[in-house]
Amino acid sequence: NRLRKQIQYLPLLLLQLES
Structure with a gap:
């Protein structure tokens, strides 16, 4: 779950x- 947020x-x- 935490990985998903990351x-x-x-x-x-x-x-x-990219900026």
Whole structure:
């Protein structure tokens, strides 16, 4: 369950990296 939450915010981190 916790991993699922991490995957939900993972795309956000990826977006920051792309910025």
